Amino acid sequence: MKLTELQQQFSEYLLYQSSELADLKITGPFAAEQLMALYRNNFYISITEYLQVCFANVAALVGEDFFAQLAKAFIIAQPLRCASIEVYGSDFANFISCCEQAQSVPYLADVARLDWAVDRAKSELQHAEFPFARLAALPGAAQLEIYFQLPPNSILLASNHPVLSIWLGVKQGGLESIDMHSQESVIICPDRIEGAKITALSTTQYQFLAAINNQQNLQSLSKLDNFQQLLSASITAGFINNFIREGEL
Known part of the structure; x- marks a missing residue:
């Protein structure tokens, strides 16, 4: 044999x-x-x-x-x-x-997704800051064609359940006060200090970051309501830490 x-x-x-x-x-x-x-x-x-x-x-x-x-x-x-x-x-x-x-x-699978996202975020060893100087060096027309990027091993999670509240409740030893009929969206990113950072997102924030994750370029993103505010807040929070140019996808 x-x-x-x-x-x-x-x-x-x-x-x-x-x-x-x-x-x-x-x-x-x-x-x-x-x-x-x-x-x-x-x-x-x-x-x-x-x-x-x-x-x-x-x-x-x-x-x-x-x-x-x-x-x-x-x-x-x-x-x-x-x-x-x-x-x-x-x-x-x-x-x-x-x-x-x-x-x-019914929420167990989403808790598993959050557990796994935290595990993956903690595995990321590189923590880059957003390259403002590189972006400023591009001509205006070229800037419109860039694609923002989430940090490597970042995960967006939209749940039909209060997944973050449940996840935190398990850690803190109590689920009684949670509204199990609510819905929550989160982003899980690598963090230089904590290993992984979990942040609850509003529907608008989630949709904006999902558009970035789906490779919509700056020209397309700029048409969204509150674009400047969403972009600035996302970069400051570390949800966006890089960009690539057309042809680098």
Whole structure:
């Protein structure tokens, strides 16, 4: 049997897709089933612990046992495909949104999205300031064709639930005073001091930043109501820290 076939069979056993061990030719003082059961158990524990660190507020909301079941189902449905585990949780929120067992907590997927956004923001090591001098050096016509940029690993999140209030409530130990019928939008950006900064946005602020994220140029943005005020406030807050020119997309 080729190495790739052995690896595939090993993977299938870990993911409960096969119970056949004969071709793996496992030898030692313990039965192959015992050794593989031990390895499989450690495999799930290790990845579950990683997910629990990334999605600490999800785990706090549903409890350790339910989170372990959720993580195991995710690992089986979407197994690790590369050696690096760093971005493995990127689809966890979407998995939760489709998971029947999680439907009783309708805001859980958005809490997972916020958890993941914070994790990604903290991974960003570069913190640039907006290049005002470079912008001023461009001719007026060229300025109209620039595209503003959010900081790398920044994420906009518009939720049908009070996601930030819930997220903060979990950390502070209380959800009782939250209006669960409200909606919240936030931006999560890398922060030089805190690692990640979460800011609640008004509908207008969110729409403005979403337009930037959707690569609308300055000429298009300038037609929006309160453009100058929104732009100035966004740069000051660190929501916009760069721009690129036409042709650099």
